Amino acid sequence: MRRLLRSFSFRLALIYAGLFCLSVALLVGTGYWLRVTVPMDEVRGRLEREAEQLQTAYGRGDLPPLAAALERRAARLDGPMAFHALLTPEGRTVAANLPSWPLQPRRDLLFIEADAFADGVEIDHTALVRDIRLPNGARLLVGRDVEELINEGEILRTAAVWILGVTLLLGLGGGWLMSRAIGRRIEALTVTVRQVMEGDLTGRVHVRGTADDFDRLGETLNMMLHRIQTLFQAVQRVSDNAAHELRTPLARLIGRLEALEHLAPDASPARLAAGEAIVEANRLQQILSALMRISRLENGRHPLHLQRTDVVQLLEDLFEFYQPEAERIGTNLIVSARRPLVADLDLDLVFQALSNLLDNALKHAGAGCRVEISAMREAGGLVLSVRDDGPGIADEDAARVTEQFYRAAKASAVPGEGLGLSMVAAIAHAHGATLELVAAHPGLRVSLIIPEHHATGAEQRGTI
Amino acid sequence: MHILLVEDDAALATHIMAGVREAGHVVEHCADGRDALVRATCECYDAIILDRMLPTLDGLKILAALRATDDATPVLILSALGDVDERVRGLRGGGDDYMAKPFAMSELLARLETLARRNAPVAETTSLLRVADLEIDLAAHSVTRAGRRIALTLRELRIVAYLARNAGRVVTRTMLLENVWDYNFDPQTNIIDQHISKLRQKISEDNEAELIHTVRGVGYMMRGA
Structure with missing residues (x-):
């Protein structure tokens, strides 16, 4: 999933789907505004005007003329169906075609269910109602039917949810398909380029012939x-x-x-x-x-001869070979590894690599130092290390010591051609291993990290 | 010794012939692959020095043809193809020794000597070796000098045995490395010298005669007195 989110084409599809949803939302919103919000505002304005007129005309007089005016208003067919209710200050109903209203008057507009029955069939009505207290103490409620507007609003809202949902699904699904299609082709390119990078120059990108x-x-x-x-x-x-x-x-x-x-x-x-x-x-x-x-x-032209190797034996042979030299210069040489430790290695090459590392350690660490050769299995694979507690190397040298003929400034007194570590790096490369130089404080630790799973891969490459 | 040199580079051939003659051997030279095969099968040589890249026929093909006729003449392959794989191919193809160019004359001579000896009936199976008052019993893993038992590591025993087998002949450092250690590698420092010096300390006590002698610029030689 994270990989999908990181993929460029999927992000593009996501943005595209987002923009598409936004435009659909705008379209539906405009429709809603035109069909529901604006008409509702009109009804509201009309109610305010009617309440105002009724209040000025009848607000200070008796109630019966007002009741008559309300009946006339209800009978007129000049807009949405009109509703009203007129109550004396004591709360007695004088005239009403609203089925019910709140006990206490409210200052704002309110919606009241005003279902009517005609020929035994229930017809839904919802009235938008203005509730005012007249100067003579009477309570007047005037309303207009907005059932249709409310229905329309509901339909539009439901539609919006569905449309947006479907759009989002289509956008995401399309995006996923698109990113998979593009991703596959980019992956094919990446695989080829990596293959070439690893030394197989014969790798070529598969072309579909569609000229895209x-x-x-x-x-x-x-x-x-x-x-x-x-x-x-x-x-x-x-x-x-x-x-x-x-x-x-x-x-x-x-x-x-x-x-x-x-x-x-x-x-x-x-x-x-x-x-x-x-x-x-x-x-x-x-x-x-x-x-x-x-x-x-x-360049991978040296075939690897991998064989099941007792790594501890390898280190012990190495130790045995270098021990007399270590004794001569007064260095304490130590092997630390525990059996069983078996791996598929090119014996001669790994021996050569470790020999170069040990040679360097003995040359540069000098008398009185301690040089340790170790092997252990870690999560990353088999780790073969040579560690000394000598002067170590500077950071800027660490990055360059594997270059051919490069020699660190302070190593100029020590004989050598500057090829030892290049050879180690090349052997590491052939094994698919990484060469790591880490400051050990004091001294230097050089490790070959040989991934287990690569052993078979290296063999295949070796036979090409 | 009667030696056949198969080498197409005239200057190098002259140099090798001069060196081999100086060491007291009789040497014949031919520069062509087919010619070499004909000569090798007709005449009896003590050793053949064979170049790999020859006009008309690859050195390894000559070798294969030679070995197919049950000819066991020791062959030293001399080649500019010095890689480990090429070396292994050469030895598997029937070569008795393999040297990469360029080489030191002394090394070539030392190897020729051991090669010719290897063919001699004094088989390597002999488990008792003797040089002056030094006795090496390979079967019993024991080394004694004038009755004094010398404790050696397995590797030291192998070094001593190799030197003793080639007593009186020069053994180069590369030869030691190839024959005593089981790894095919190229040490950057002359570590072999340290092994020899340790060995010397063990073998020769204060007033005993030195048995392992240094041959300057070439290697070592074991000999009594």
């Missing part, structure tokens, strides 16, 4: 996607070829350098320089491999 607005939008989008795909493939080819073409010359370069190192006399400056050059060339090769791997992971 959505079809045109879909066609334009498809053309755009086709263009992006072409460009992307071109870039891919270039970078693949580049990386590939770079490897062989690099191998030759390293070969030549090794030959050079070998030829130079022991401990000569030339030999040292050659050795350093080899180290640099190897670094170049590592960067190249890492870049290629990241790019393959990021």
Whole structure:
């Protein structure tokens, strides 16, 4: 329901229905005013005038002439049926064709039921009555029949309720249908765009062939996607070829350098320089491999080999691998995870990711610190974290550390290429996981949150 | 050793041949896939270094054809396709080892040595290994030096066993990583060195001779005296 209310097309339909109801209400209101309010006001005015005239003409004299005048008024057929009642100051009736009236006089106009019988059939009448006290103490009630006006008003009111109700229902129903129809087509667009966003560039919007607005939008989008795909493939080819073409010359370069190192006399400056050059060339090769791997992971071309994994075993192996290094630099390395903790993971990739995180933690936290690797199952899925209590990172760095080659300002003293976290981010992406960097006060906590349900989805994508 | 090198890049081939010859081996070179297959099936080599991307025939196809004739010559695949998947494909396709380009000559030589040895009758099934006064009984999970029992973790035992099996030959860090750890990954720091240094402390006490030697720029070698 909230989703429906948030939908743009439904809100539009709602506004439309509202405006439609308003115009219908205005129409019915005008009819009511013309047919009921105005005639009723006329009757009211006439009564006031009649009461005024009778009061001036007969108000101070005897009652019989007034009674005669009232009888004449009732007999005249110059408007709605006339009603009256004349009472002496003591309350005795002198003349009346009203069936009843209130005991105490009232100052305002009042409605009195004045049903009449003709030939044994009851005819409904309602009289609008003016009740006045004459100067001679007599009480005079004069009225006019407004039964028809009241009936008409009732009919119009009932009609208004029905018309508005039906209009509102039609408006809402129509709005719902419209929003569903539009919503479906927008949803189709959204699904395609999301599919493309997740790395499947072959996704295309389904076009109905009706050449309507959505079809045109879909066609334009498809053309755009086709263009992006072409460009992307071109870039891919270039970078693949580049990386590939770079490897062989690099191998030759390293070969030549090794030959050079070998030829130079022991401990000569030339030999040292050659050795350093080899180290640099190897670094170049590592960067190249890492870049290629990241790019393959990021665009979903690296197939995931998911397997049922004992996560605690994974952490223990990681611990075992890094423990000697942690001991050397004087860091307290801790694993906290409890069996059973099983998940479908790409073992090598997750090990690589955690290894990079641990490597970073050990490098940046330094001696005397505590580094904790933990795994637990939470509502969002499996959470694998590496936490240190070292200096942590600045907020502005947190957003950028996963960028390739980005290195935080204060990390410049620590060796590295700035690709470790990019690799972790790419591995997270391949697993449909999120990478989270949170200040742990003190230190930093980096978590991989791997949603459970995604495991099967990732496998499907991996096989494309 | 008699080695066949299949590599289409002339400059790289020259470099590899120079290196392999210098290490005391006989090497033949061919640059074409079909030619390579013919030679490999006709002659008997101790090891083959095989490039993957060759003119006329993919390296893996040559390998498949070779293995189809029950030829068990050790094959080291050398390729610019260095990704884990490619590696797995190469090894599943019958390769005995896989190296990504670019590589260090020393690494190539070290791997060639172990490869050729692997083919030798001294099978890996031997559960008793001996280097100088160090004895490793894999079946009993026990390591003793001059009668002194050395307590090792399972991983340390695997490192020692691998080094001992290749005693007298260089073992690179990558080789250790690939053979001792069950994960296929690329550590960013030389963590292996720390494992070795811990192991050294356990194996060699104060006045005992060092058994695990560092080969500068390449890796390690286990040898007595």
